[in-house]
Amino acid sequence: MEKLIDLREVLVNVEKFSWEDSLFLPPTETWSLDTNCAILNTDDLDDEEEPRFAIDNNLKDALTIQDVQGVVMNIREQHPECTDDDLLKALLHYYQHDAFIVL
Incomplete structure (x- = not known):
């Protein structure tokens, strides 16, 4: 995509991403919610290569979606609301x- x-859209809908x-x-x-x-999918790129879309928009690879999904799942388990x-x-x-938050 x-x-x-x-x-905010990523965090609220993280399960929709691959x-x-x-x-x-x-x-x-x-970083804020806004x-x-x-x-972006980086599977077809070399390890050090950044996607053109990221370069054009001054974005850097922060976390895998697996990591983000884990963060969201963890916080929702601790605090369902x-x-x-x-x-x-x-x-x-x-x-x-590089660790989950503990509430």
């Missing part, structure tokens, strides 16, 4: 610490 979407996809985010921006991002802000907080914690 080569289009920009907001991070496990082969990756989440691309802007490297120089503080941050533009992209879900979690908010979109809770999802973002859990994602940021995972990205910064």
Whole structure:
């Protein structure tokens, strides 16, 4: 899917994406629910190669969709009534610490 979407859409609908996809985010921006991002499949690229869409939109590979799905599943198991802000907080914690958040 080569289009920009907001991070909220990814977190709320993460189960709709393929496990082969990756989440691309802007490297120089503080991420929020409204941050533009992209879900791209990098399977056909060399390890160090970035997709043209990501380069054109100044996005970097942040996490695999498998990781994002795991983060969302974990926070929903801990707190079934979690908010979109809770999802973002859990994602940021995972990205910064390579570990699930504990509520």
